């Protein structure tokens with residue numbers, strides 16, 4: 001054995017040890033997922049008033065009236081989702097971890113900063129028809145569905161006036177009415193992001209939705225309202241495979257109670273994690 005071989009052997013052993021350590025620190029699942037709890041601060045999102053006796057796990061007496069806010073439900077559900085993703089060795093982060101205002105651009109910028117692989121926005125639906133209920137899963141794409149356009153107007157409201165992502169607003173650019181002088185996001189940007197991400201986003205949405213359907217639909221009798229395309233600015237600005245979850249309708253009293261229920265929340269986020277697992281397993285084939 002010459003001198004260079006003698007020198008090389010411990011060197012290669014050292015490299016192998018380093019690689020093993022890196023693999024142990026960064027397990028196979030080490031994808032970075034950014035979870036976005038919708039709304040926050042003075043943007044409370046949708047809300048409802050419930051007598052406390054309708055609330056699951058409530059210890060309050062019947063004469064109490066409780067106001068449920070979308071911003072609180074989205075935060076609770078998102079934190080559970082983060083916890084369960086971490087248990088599976090994903091790197092999971094939140095766009096907000098407490099009750100405060102975060103603009104849609106700041107949420108999306110965070111995705112860039114942490115180099116998120118996937119972006120999951122969590123929202124709660126509402127409708128003037130009190131009977132409307134069920135779960136929907138959205139991905140970014142163009143469409144002509146007037147019901148979805150109404151929802152977009154609600155969820156797209158919080159772009160800041162100083163948006164840098166907004167520039168070329170063509171007349172046909174947005175399906176939003178833009179009634180409160182919020183800037184209109186560029187159609188060019190949206191189309192580019194759709195082109196880049198839609199294939200993966202549809203697969204992700206379908207996998208997550210099908211897992212929610214398997215457990216939450218049957219066990220909690222929540223209605224499956226399908227996977228749908230939507231033009232949500234936060235998904236466009238995030239510029240990566242993404243979904244927006246509408247967990248259920250706060251405007252429906254029975255469902256508002258369900259949304260606030262520990263077991264429902266546990267089952268819902270477990271299904272989302274399982275959907276992400278399956279999406280990744282298929283994506284890596």
Ligand SMILES: [Zn+2]
Nearest residue numbers: 038045123124
């Ligand atoms: Zn919302």
